[in-house]
Amino acid sequence: MPCLRKMERMIVSMQDPDMGIKMRNQRLLITVIPHAMTGNDIVEWLIQKYGISEEESLHLGNLIVKHGYIYPLKDPRSLVLRADESPYRFQTPYFWTSTKWPATELDYAIYLAKKNIRKQGDLIEHEKDNYNLLHKRINHTWDFVVMQAREQLRAAKQRRKGDRIVIDCQEQAYWLVNRPPPGAPNVLEQGPERRNCHTTRVQLTKNMDYYKREIEYCRKAMARTRVKSSICLEGYIKFNEQYVPHDPIMSGCLPSNPWITDDTTYWAMNAPTVTIPTKLRVERWGFNFSELINDPLGRTQLLEFLKKEFSAENLSFWEACEELRYGEQSRISEIVDSIYQQFLAPGATRWVNIDSKTMERTLEGIKTPHRYVMDDAQMHIYMLMKKDSYPRFLKSDLYKNLLAEAIIPPETKKRVFPFMRKQRHSSPSPALLLPAGDAEERSRSPSTAPVPEEES
Amino acid sequence: MATEGLHENETLASLKSEAESLKGKLEEERAKLHDVELHQVAERVEALGQFVMKTRRTLKGHGNKVLCMDWCKDKRRIVSSSQDGKVIVWDSFTTNKEHAVTMPCTWVMACAYAPSGCAIACGGLDNKCSVYPLTFEKNENMAAKKKSVAMHTNYLSACSFTNSDMQILTASGDGTCALWDVESGQLLQSFHGHGADVLCLDLAPSETGNTFVSGGCDKKAMVWDMRSGQCVQSFETHDSDINSVRSCRLYDLRADREVAIYSKESIIFGASSVDFSLSGRLLFAGYNDYTINVWDVLKGSRVSILFGHENRVSTLRVSPDGTAFCSGSWDHTLRIWA
Numbered sequence: 001m002p003c004l005r006k007m008e009r010m011i012v013s014m015q016d017p018d019m020g021i022k023m024r025n026q027r028l029l030i031t032v033i034p035h036a037m038t039g040n041d042i043v044e045w046l047i048q049k050y051g052i053s054e055e056e057s058l059h060l061g062n063l064i065v066k067h068g069y070i071y072p073l074k075d076p077r078s079l080v081l082r083a084d085e086s087p088y089r090f091q092t093p094y095f096w097t098s099t100k101w102p103a104t105e106l107d108y109a110i111y112l113a114k115k116n117i118r119k120q121g122d123l124i125e126h127e128k129d130n131y132n133l134l135h136k137r138i139n140h141t142w143d144f145v146v147m148q149a150r151e152q153l154r155a156a157k158q159r160r161k162g163d164r165i166v167i168d169c170q171e172q173a174y175w176l177v178n179r180p181p182p183g184a185p186n187v188l189e190q191g192p193e194r195r196n197c198h199t200t201r202v203q204l205t206k207n208m209d210y211y212k213r214e215i216e217y218c219r220k221a222m223a224r225t226r227v228k229s230s231i232c233l234e235g236y237i238k239f240n241e242q243y244v245p246h247d248p249i250m251s252g253c254l255p256s257n258p259w260i261t262d263d264t265t266y267w268a269m270n271a272p273t274v275t276i277p278t279k280l281r282v283e284r285w286g287f288n289f290s291e292l293i294n295d296p297l298g299r300t301q302l303l304e305f306l307k308k309e310f311s312a313e314n315l316s317f318w319e320a321c322e323e324l325r326y327g328e329q330s331r332i333s334e335i336v337d338s339i340y341q342q343f344l345a346p347g348a349t350r351w352v353n354i355d356s357k358t359m360e361r362t363l364e365g366i367k368t369p370h371r372y373v374m375d376d377a378q379m380h381i382y383m384l385m386k387k388d389s390y391p392r393f394l395k396s397d398l399y400k401n402l403l404a405e406a407i408i409p410p411e412t413k414k415r416v417f418p419f420m421r422k423q424r425h426s427s428p429s430p431a432l433l434l435p436a437g438d439a440e441e442r443s444r445s446p447s448t449a450p451v452p453e454e455e456s
Numbered sequence: 457m458a459t460e461g462l463h464e465n466e467t468l469a470s471l472k473s474e475a476e477s478l479k480g481k482l483e484e485e486r487a488k489l490h491d492v493e494l495h496q497v498a499e500r501v502e503a504l505g506q507f508v509m510k511t512r513r514t515l516k517g518h519g520n521k522v523l524c525m526d527w528c529k530d531k532r533r534i535v536s537s538s539q540d541g542k543v544i545v546w547d548s549f550t551t552n553k554e555h556a557v558t559m560p561c562t563w564v565m566a567c568a569y570a571p572s573g574c575a576i577a578c579g580g581l582d583n584k585c586s587v588y589p590l591t592f593e594k595n596e597n598m599a600a601k602k603k604s605v606a607m608h609t610n611y612l613s614a615c616s617f618t619n620s621d622m623q624i625l626t627a628s629g630d631g632t633c634a635l636w637d638v639e640s641g642q643l644l645q646s647f648h649g650h651g652a653d654v655l656c657l658d659l660a661p662s663e664t665g666n667t668f669v670s671g672g673c674d675k676k677a678m679v680w681d682m683r684s685g686q687c688v689q690s691f692e693t694h695d696s697d698i699n700s701v702r703s704c705r706l707y708d709l710r711a712d713r714e715v716a717i718y719s720k721e722s723i724i725f726g727a728s729s730v731d732f733s734l735s736g737r738l739l740f741a742g743y744n745d746y747t748i749n750v751w752d753v754l755k756g757s758r759v760s761i762l763f764g765h766e767n768r769v770s771t772l773r774v775s776p777d778g779t780a781f782c783s784g785s786w787d788h789t790l791r792i793w794a
Contacts, residue, residue: 003744006724050722056761060722063745185767185786192563192581192611194629194653194673211471217687218478222485224689224712229490232711233497237754240501240737247735248779249509249794258532258549259512259780259794267531270777290663325665326620329637329644371644372683379664424550430530430573431590 004067004098011069014045015090021045026087028073031161036073036089039082058083067097067187071173073165077124079176089166095174097188103178106141109134111175113149126181242287246280254278256412262422263412272296279406286394289386293318301402305393306385313350314381314389317343321378325371336369344377354380486713494706494716498754504737507750507760512780513792515546517553522784523580524614524771528569531777535576536790537564543578545590548782548792555590557598566614570621577605577624579612585626587638606636614656618682619665625682627654633670635682647680649687656729677707703727704741706753718751720758729771734778742769742783748793764791 014020026036039061046057061081064070065088068079073087081088093099112131116123123131135142156164180186244250248257258264269278277297285292285301292298299315306312320343324335343352344362354362358376365373393399520540527534532549541562545555561582568577570587579585585606588598606612610629617624618635623644627633633647633654652673660667660679667688671677679689691707691714703719704727718739725745732739738759739751746767750760767786774781780794 003725010724046722050720052722053761055763056722059745059747059763060724063725192565192629194655206472208468208471211468211475214475215471215478217690218475218482221482221689221712222478226486226489226712227710229708229711229713229715230492230497232708233492233494233715235710236708236736237497237501240735240754243735244737246778247733247737248777249733249774249781250735250737253779257779257794259792264549266779267777322619326618326623328622328639329642330639375683382663426547426550426552427530427532429533429547429554429590429592430528431575432592 007064007067007069008096008098011064011090013049014042026073028087028165031165033073033087033089033162033166036087039084039086039088042070042081042088043083054083066177066185068173068177069096071169073169076169076172077176079173089169091173092170095170097177103175105134105138106145108175108179109138109142109145110148110152111171113145114153117149117153124181130179246284254409254411261412262424264425264427265409265412269407269409273300277402277406279403279408282399282402282406285399289390292390292393293385301398302385302389302393305396305398306389308398309389309392311385311389313343313352314385316350317352318378318381318385321374321381324374325378329371332371333369336366336373339374340366352377352381353384489711490713494754495756498756501754503755503757504752504759509750509760509762509793511764511791512794513548513551515548515551515790515792516788517544517546518542518788518790520788521767521786522770522788522790523563523565524567524578525773525782525784525790526567526569526576526616527773527775527782528573529571529776530573531775531779533569533573534782534790535567535569535578536784537567537578537580538788539563543567543576543588545576546790548790554592555598557588557602559586563611566612566626568615568617568624570617571619572621575621577615577617579606579615579626581611583608583610583612583628583630585612585615585624585636587624603638603641605638605641606634607641608632608634610653613654616657616659616668618659625657625659625668627657627670629653631672633657633668633680645682645685647678647685647687649678649690650674650676679709703743703749704730704739704751706739716753716756718749718756718758720749723749728769729773731772731774731781733774733781740772740774740781742772742785744768746785746787748772748783762793765789 021037021041023035023037025032025034026038042061043054043057046052046060047054058081065072065079065081069091070088071079071091073089108130112123112127112134115127116131138145156167177187253266255265256263258266270281273296281295285295285298292302303312303315306315317339320335320339324332324339327335342348342350344359354377358380362374362377518536518538519542520538522536522538525534525536532547533545533554534548535543535545537543539562541559541564543557543559543564544553546553559578559580559582561580564578564580566579566585570576575587575589577585577587584604587603587605589601591598591601605624606615606626608626608628608630612626612628614627615624622638624636624638625633626636631650631652631654634643635645636642637644647670650670650672654670654672657668657670660669666682667679668682669677669679675693677691678687680686681688689709689712693705703723704717705714706716707713708715718741723743723745725743727741727743730739730741732753737753739753740748741751742748746765746769748762748769749758750762751757752759765783765785765787769783769785771784772781780792782790782792784790
């Protein structure tokens with residue numbers, strides 16, 4: 001685990017004789033433990049080294065302790081970092097989590113057996129359960145387990161009390177990480193196995209085909225038009241600047257953010273279909289054509305405008321093509337036919353004006369209808385609306401009136417009793433709007449399906 | 457024949473060297489147009505002020521690790537999935553649970569809300585992606601109307617509806633992505649090219665609606681053409697040191713290169729999921745150290761760190777109108793932040 005290696009580098013720098021934590025003797029009741037530090041020392045050092053806040057430092061320190069790289073001398077049963085005078089020590093590399101020598105059942109059994117003997121059977125509940133479980137499972141080697149346990153306890157008795165305490169704490173910390181008590185998070189858990197390039201199960205043998213593909217990809221990529229970084233990044237910044245006033249997290253929103261004040265007026269006023277839209281919303285339609293066409297209300301306004309210009313069939317054609325693109329595989333022929341009849345056939349009631357080349361290609365293509373057969377025609381009409389109708393729309397009286405009549409919601413009044421939580425109203429689920437049969441109808445039309453309005 | 461074998465080896469070697477030299481030339485081409493760094497261009501932009509975001513809702517109800525979540529277009533409902541096979545639909549504003557399904561597998565790593573709000577999709581260790589229509593009828597068992605749509609040969613890691621309820625895009629541990637017709641379960645297009653498990657995908661908000669990006673364990677981000685199944689662009693993290701798990705990277709598609717890295721020495725765990733705020737100025741990233749870091753995309757600095765979760769943050773998404781974001785965690789809960 002790469003994060004463990006990073007953690008170890010951190011640990012190593014914490015123990016640096018010059019720049020690391022100043023270690024001293026710490027007193028544990030009457031025993032003196034050398035080479036130890038306080039919780040405060042750890043937190044302070046992290047603050048200084050990384051320029052972070054105390055909260056972040058405490059959090060980071062806690063992670064280090066949870067992973068067993070630093071252990072507490074007082075209350076060794078809980079791997080928690082306390083930002084006080086509690087004594088801590090660095091774990092010996094032998095027990096480092098990344099060493100990964102398998103923490104076997106046998107090792108764990110010996111550890112529990114030692115504890116059992118020392119505490120004369122008074123183990124904590126989950127350790128008692130584990131002990132009994134292991135006793136059953138590896139019963140055949142139990143004599144060996146007890147013998148090892150006794151031997152290790154005997155050897156320990158010959159050490160100084162300080163050393164004994166340290167070794168006990170080291171071992172305890174190790175087992176807390178490798179056999180966490182129930183309820184405690186298991187820091188070693190990784191989730192289902194994910195293979196990377198080094199242990200891939202994907203068939204990617206580097207044979208001739210592989211290199212031929214690489215070469216082809218490189219050739220295509222070389223031919224790609226690239227844009228200078230300065231232009232791209234300026235473009236990105238311009239986008240930010242344009243949208244920041246519309247970004248509720250950055251700029252807040254009027255009347256208020258529903259999540260903060262529990263007032264859903266913001267959602268009601270910005271529902272897909274309202275009588276009078278907000279000013280910000282109408283302004284946004286002026287940013288670019290996709291903002292207008294992708295907002296259900298914007299789209300209806302666009303339709304109104306196109307009707308005035310007698311080119312409403314363009315929008316309908318585009319919508320029908322979207323239905324083809326994103327519709328069911330089984331309905332492709334049906335939809336293509338319907339599009340042809342309505343928009344492309346000579347004398348069609350809503351004939352769309354596509355250039356002859358595209359029309360020819362499309363008519364040829366619909367002989368073998370597929371999902372993308374209308375792409376060229378759709379793109380042509382989309383560009384027509386975008387480059388031609390849209391600029392006129394923005395200059396039109398229709399749009400100017402929309403802007404003038406658009407509302408700026410007043411800020412939600414601060415509640416007289418702010419500590420009394422406002423009632424949080426529920427709203428009808430989109431799935432409830434129509435009975436089951438119609439729900440299928442509705443799920444058919446891509447993204448134009450109106451989303452239910454909120455109760456205000 | 458021995459002579460044939462020799463001939464083949466020569467061609468293999470020459471192909472390999474040709475590929476490698478082309479790669480080098482490609483890098484040179486990319487570098488030619490890189491005339492400025494993001495933080496330099498961003499110098500004229502005002503720095504962000506103090507940033508306060510808090511947990512506004514905590515959704516409790518999953519019995520195990522939350523692995524994935526998605527927002528409904530109504531801006532308040534969400535679907536979430538967890539390790540124990542449970543998929544729950546919440547009205548996160550009221551914190552009420554509205555639907556619950558128990559999948560026949562554990563580790564449901566992917567879930568998605570249909571654009572209409574009438575169905576959800578989910579999958580995981582069952583290697584499939586299934587669609588459940590949402591029903592409120594008391595006698596109806598949601599599992600009864602379940603549709604099995606996608607079939608992969610390994611775990612499902614991500615799924616997303618395209619512009620309608622009728623198409624689903626999936627990513628899998630089998631190294632591929634795929635586009636499916638929901639009604640018939642037919643495979644419409646498959647996308648091969650990743651050298652290892654694919655972990656996530658996202659659709660491009662383009663006017664033509666033709667591309668999506670996927671990220672894999674092969675350290676590559678690949679941009680795909682949905683029509684042809686071809687990879688049109690790819691980005692690789694050039695980290696020779698496998699040990700330095702750099703946090704998040706930003707790639708510009710037009711410039712065709714990496715333009716920013718978001719990392720901090722004190723952050724030693726990797727990020728599991730990211731999303732932008734509406735304006736793209738902020739990047740929210742959920743990490744395996746239980747925190748969420750908020751980055752200023754332009755300046756490259758860390759604006760804020762959010763504490764609250766008690767285990768890994770596994771999933772994070774900004775709401776459709778940008779008023780909040782939701783994080784899901786291995787601590788069994790989801791949180792809404794604003």
